[in-house]
Amino acid sequence: MLIQVENLCHIYVPGSPLARVALHEVSLQVGSGERVGIVGRTGSGKSTLVQHIAGLLTPSEGQVLIDGVAVHERTTAARAARRRVGLAFQYPEDQIFEQTVFREVAFGPRNMGLNKAEIAERVRWALEMVRLDPVMESRSPFTLSGGEMRRVALASILAMRPEVLILDEPTAGLDPRGRRELLARVRAWQVETGATLVLVSHNLDELARVVERVIVLDRGQVVADGPTRQVLSDSALLSAAGLDVPQSVTLLRTLREAGWDVRTDRLLPEEAVEEIVHAYAGHATALGALQTVEAM
Amino acid sequence: MNLLLPGMYMAADSALHRLDPRVKMVAAFVLMVLAFAAHSLASYALLTTFVVIVAILSAAPPIALLRTLRTIFWLGCFMFFFRLFTTPGQPLVAVGQFTITREGLLTGAAQIYRLCLLVIISALLTFTTSPAQLAHGLEVLFKPLAQIGLPVREFAMVLTIALRFAPALLEEIDKISKAQQVRGIDMYSRNPLRQMQSWVPLFVPIFVAAFRRAEDLATAMEARGFRGTQLRTRLHQLHMTRQDLIAALIALAVSLAILGLERSI
Numbered sequence: 001m002l003i004q005v006e007n008l009c010h011i012y013v014p015g016s017p018l019a020r021v022a023l024h025e026v027s028l029q030v031g032s033g034e035r036v037g038i039v040g041r042t043g044s045g046k047s048t049l050v051q052h053i054a055g056l057l058t059p060s061e062g063q064v065l066i067d068g069v070a071v072h073e074r075t076t077a078a079r080a081a082r083r084r085v086g087l088a089f090q091y092p093e094d095q096i097f098e099q100t101v102f103r104e105v106a107f108g109p110r111n112m113g114l115n116k117a118e119i120a121e122r123v124r125w126a127l128e129m130v131r132l133d134p135v136m137e138s139r140s141p142f143t144l145s146g147g148e149m150r151r152v153a154l155a156s157i158l159a160m161r162p163e164v165l166i167l168d169e170p171t172a173g174l175d176p177r178g179r180r181e182l183l184a185r186v187r188a189w190q191v192e193t194g195a196t197l198v199l200v201s202h203n204l205d206e207l208a209r210v211v212e213r214v215i216v217l218d219r220g221q222v223v224a225d226g227p228t229r230q231v232l233s234d235s236a237l238l239s240a241a242g243l244d245v246p247q248s249v250t251l252l253r254t255l256r257e258a259g260w261d262v263r264t265d266r267l268l269p270e271e272a273v274e275e276i277v278h279a280y281a282g283h284a285t286a287l288g289a290l291q292t293v294e295a296m
Numbered sequence: 297m298n299l300l301l302p303g304m305y306m307a308a309d310s311a312l313h314r315l316d317p318r319v320k321m322v323a324a325f326v327l328m329v330l331a332f333a334a335h336s337l338a339s340y341a342l343l344t345t346f347v348v349i350v351a352i353l354s355a356a357p358p359i360a361l362l363r364t365l366r367t368i369f370w371l372g373c374f375m376f377f378f379r380l381f382t383t384p385g386q387p388l389v390a391v392g393q394f395t396i397t398r399e400g401l402l403t404g405a406a407q408i409y410r411l412c413l414l415v416i417i418s419a420l421l422t423f424t425t426s427p428a429q430l431a432h433g434l435e436v437l438f439k440p441l442a443q444i445g446l447p448v449r450e451f452a453m454v455l456t457i458a459l460r461f462a463p464a465l466l467e468e469i470d471k472i473s474k475a476q477q478v479r480g481i482d483m484y485s486r487n488p489l490r491q492m493q494s495w496v497p498l499f500v501p502i503f504v505a506a507f508r509r510a511e512d513l514a515t516a517m518e519a520r521g522f523r524g525t526q527l528r529t530r531l532h533q534l535h536m537t538r539q540d541l542i543a544a545l546i547a548l549a550v551s552l553a554i555l556g557l558e559r560s561i
Contacts, residue, residue, distance in 0.1 A: 018306070051474065054474075054478055056474045056477060056478070082478075083480070085478075086478065087475075087478045088475075089471055089474070089475050092475065094468075094471070094472060094475070094501055094504075094505060095472055095475040095476060095479075095497075095501050096501060096504075097496065097497045097499075097500035097501050097504075107479055107480075107497065108479040108480055111479060111480030111481060111482075112480055142504075156479065157478070157479070160479065160480070
């Protein structure tokens with residue numbers, strides 16, 4: 001399973017004064033089983049790009065191929081290719097419409113023409129994946145809490161067993177614990193199924209925990225594409241793209257400027273702590289450095 | 297804003313944009329009535345010239361303006377063929393039991409032309425007048441009706457809100473229909489039954505979203521002290537300037553000229 005984005009351009013409302021270039025000559029590839037993050041400030045073209053990968057938009061120029069099939073076309077092959085991609089929009093709970101959680105999650109599999117037993121099996125599995133209690137199956141999704149609704153919406157996509165799962169800002173509007181849990185579930189799902197995961201976000205701290213590769217978009221163009229550690233520790237690049245540098249990187253950078261011998265490509269808080277402890281133990285002027293930290 | 301509706305407001309700074317909305321609305325209304333009432337070729341020539349000049353002054357892209365005509369394509373076809381086959385007169389061709397007459401061809405064409413003028417005139421109004429200005433203008437123009445107990449101000453408020461939220465609702469519809477497409481609904485199925493089924497997953501979330509939005513808006517308005525029954529003052533007052541007066545006089549002159557032309561036949 002190979003996603004190839006070739007020279008993709010997208011212009012919204014072409015030929016009017018409101019015309020806006022959302023994507024400009026974007027080319028990239030995503031291989032099977034990769035965990036990729038797409039980051040960029042508001043309006044950088046992230047959502048447009050993932051909608052193209054899901055075959056929901058028609059390119060102004062260029063194309064998106066999934067295993068060689070152009071996904072936006074209206075052929076049977078393109079339809080089959082689109083079926084392999086699952087996309088959860090921002091605030092996916094907005095798409096909920098059924099009377100019960102079971103029926104909501106079963107909607108996708110039913111549209112795929114599966115038989116009853118298989119549908120039930122997939123619903124159980126998907127609800128288990130997002131850690132929703134099976135007793136909720138018969139409840140109305142509109143009676144659930146926001147976080148639970150989000151998980152139902154996610155389960156309804158997982159139940160279709162996509163080979164590529166794209167999540168557009170999946171943690172928006174959740175509390176810190178809800179965010180952590182959701183991402184942990186998504187990661188567990190990816191490890192279990194070996195599927196491709198594309199995560200759109202502008203929270204880099206969060207992304208650092210999940211993806212192994214990061215693509216940075218700015219004004220509709222790819223400005224960086226590389227291993228997470230390398231891209232997310234490049235504060236100059238991230239600032240230029242209008243993104244917040246991960247907190248750990250900011251801290252380590254400040255320490256480094258203050259004369260500490262620390263590496264700055266430690267993205268996670270626990271990695272940063274380890275780095276600081278290590279440096280502290282070996283540092284001659286440790287006391288002075290500590291004062292620096294306290295002063296911050 | 298990634299969607300464009302035919303006739304949607306396009307912010308710019310043209311002579312027409314700066315005009316008082318009341319002048320634009322009254323002039324547009326009178327011109328539309330004349331477009332339907334006129335019969336002579338001379339009136340249409342005058343009206344067309346005037347509309348073209350106004351269109352140039354509006355700074356609206358000609359393509360966008362012509363594109364609004366798409367909205368009446370089917371209506372136009374229907375009216376044309378209706379006139380074509382039902383107008384008695386000098387027969388040209390017979391198709392089955394229907395006959396196409398010379399008069400039918402002419403009145404059919406005239407009918408389409410009137411419809412196009414109508415759409416272009418209203419598009420010129422909505423391209424250059426923001427929803428808020430439209431509602432404000434309407435409120436002022438219909439103020440006399442408040443005397444006989446009609447809720448003019450409330451109606452203007454409802455209109456403002458409806459116009460204001462139409463694009464947001466459209467974006468919502470776009471997002472939800474895409475989300476359900478990912479989940480495998482076939483919105484473009486040729487099977488009418490399947491097509492009907494595809495509406496439920498669309499309508500339920502859209503209604504839920506619309507109600508939620510309405511409730512949020514009501515709360516926000518109340519929190520800022522909005523009371524439907526109390527008189528509100530406005531930040532932007534409408535003032536007739538000299539330009540407005542000149543524009544109104546020109547529109548009046550054109551209207552009188554057309555009336556004169558009609559009389560003289």
